[in-house]
Amino acid sequence: MSVAQRHPTTLVLDGEVTPIRVLLRDLWRSRELLVVLARKEFFVRYRRASFGMMWAVGIPLVQAVVLAVVLHHFVRFKTAGAYPVFVFSGIVGWNFFSSGISAATGSIVDNREISTKIYFPRAVFPAMAVLSGVYGMALTAVLLIAFESAYGTVPGFRTFLLVPAMALAVVLTVAVGLVLGAVQVYFRDVKFVVQAALLGWFYLTPVFYPLHAVGRLWPWLLANPVTGVVELFRAGSVGADPGWLPSLWWSLGWTALLVVAAAFLYRRFDRVFADLL
């Protein structure tokens, strides 16, 4: 039996650029790896914790309760549904996004032990980092439904909107993470820039306030890529803010733009990231 027939894959490297067609093919072949690594990331994170993966839902819950209690005292926003549920619906999407891009930014550099020795498409690392948060997001989404029912709203047909909400959160976060993960390899301070940016970004996203709370500035909020995600989660629970729909197109537009940017970044650098690690 010939070896060449056993594993018909042939690696041809002629120059540092990887054609996008080859990138996509290799990514498709790495889909099982992606799922295995994402699962590993998730389970490893909570393996040694006291209540295990209860923390994945516990932290967003505490965050929502704190925000709701504090803000209820100082400012009273007029929101759809009970305020704690309103805040929690915003937290689900925002937390997935912010923890996803933080993890994705460092993912290629932090996995240098693997990435300097074995090749698979480098996009697997940021995607893995983001996808490892999906379990947690799904659990918090279930908790959101429970929370909502506890406040007397009966989950209805609109609850199904949580599924596209999660899907949008995933694609947007992966797109941002792919770009940041690649840039971090070259500029090692990007992760600090990201951390700092997220602090401000949180307040520019309608997580704990409705769109119209910012007065005439509200159309600007629509251009924030995360607004679409947050509003879609809201549409699936307490009901979205009026005039939210354009934010969805902005989110999708940003996602498309970033995916194209990522494609060109990885086309150029996929096979040379290891040189800088």
Place this chain on the structure above:
Amino acid sequence: MNEPAIRVESASKRYVKYDDTPMLVTRLARLRSRTTRSPLWAVREVSFDAAQGEVLGVIGRNGSGKSTLLRMLAGVTAPTEGRVTVRGRVAPLIAVGVGFHQELTGRENVYINGTVLGLSRRQIDQRFDEVVEFAEIAEFIDTPVKFYSSGMFVRLGFAVSVAADPDVLIVDEVLSVGDIGFQMKCVDRMAQIQRSGATIVVVSHNMAAIRNLCQRTVVLHDGEVRHDGDTEQAISLYHRLLAEERDLDERDSHAAVHSSDRDFDLRANIERFDLLGPDGSPTRHLASSDEAVFVVEARFVAPVEGPLFGITVFSGSGVQVYGEATGWWDRKTYRPGDVLRATIRMRMCLASGTYSCSVGLATKEGVPVAPQAPPVILYVAGRNGVNGLTDLGAQFELAVDEGAWPPGRSN
């Protein structure tokens, strides 16, 4: 089917070396118009082929471009110019245990590592028992690997790597890892992989390993191929290049800090380490009463004054059974080019079992001066009834005083 498994066609690799890590904020703030960077050709116009089933050695001093070449063969980095073609699945043995997570069990890590190496879940299922058996960790497979000894860790990593059923195996100094008893198995397994038609690329500073394993050897120097062919010629060229480097170093009077990145100061190479049986022919099987004759040849590439030359014997489980070194009386100073030929005669008073013998060469202060040669594995057929490691040759003299029963009320 005559396509070579590996084809490297005038491949060159340029690295851009930054004097300081580029920072986004600095760049954006235009505090520095541009970072100072200097291009460096790590590999230049390298070409060679490796046929299916061939074992190819790659040698060269540190910084000669070996690692860059390996990275290109593993697909981790691409050549700046030229072309590298590798047919089939590549398993880099440089990656033993890569990505193992301390908190996860052996079983979980096997699945993750196997997937990283390109196996599907079903393929891992099929090979799982084989991996566990090879790694000899059946009872610990569901224990987190943080509780593993370093030996168990390496064994499991190696077992997964070789189970990946590679077409091209890249071996980088692998013979220097793991406990001694396991190395024999690794070498056997590599031979088996080669017989199945896979191509093996061996990179090592260890000339005895290169000589034992490789039919053909490439010498890299300053990123260029200086020799491609006969292994003996390759090794002598390598020694000449090392000696040249030494001379340059001496002139720069930097010799003392040389090669501090290794756990030895490369001044000699053990080129031969063989075991001869009582009839004078190479053997691996001895009876416990036999006299073993070890023949060692070491070639010096730098001066060593009154070196210590020693031999150690380990049991299959890694216990040191014996060790002794010369040196107190050998005050000779060896110069580059000198060859030390040693014959060590030992009576192997051992119990039945597998043993591994290593030789080493060190300065009189005890700093090793030569890379470890692969150990000689030998099988001892001991006397019947002897347990343990050594045969101390007990002479039993038994005498009986007939006593009364029940025991007397003597006190």
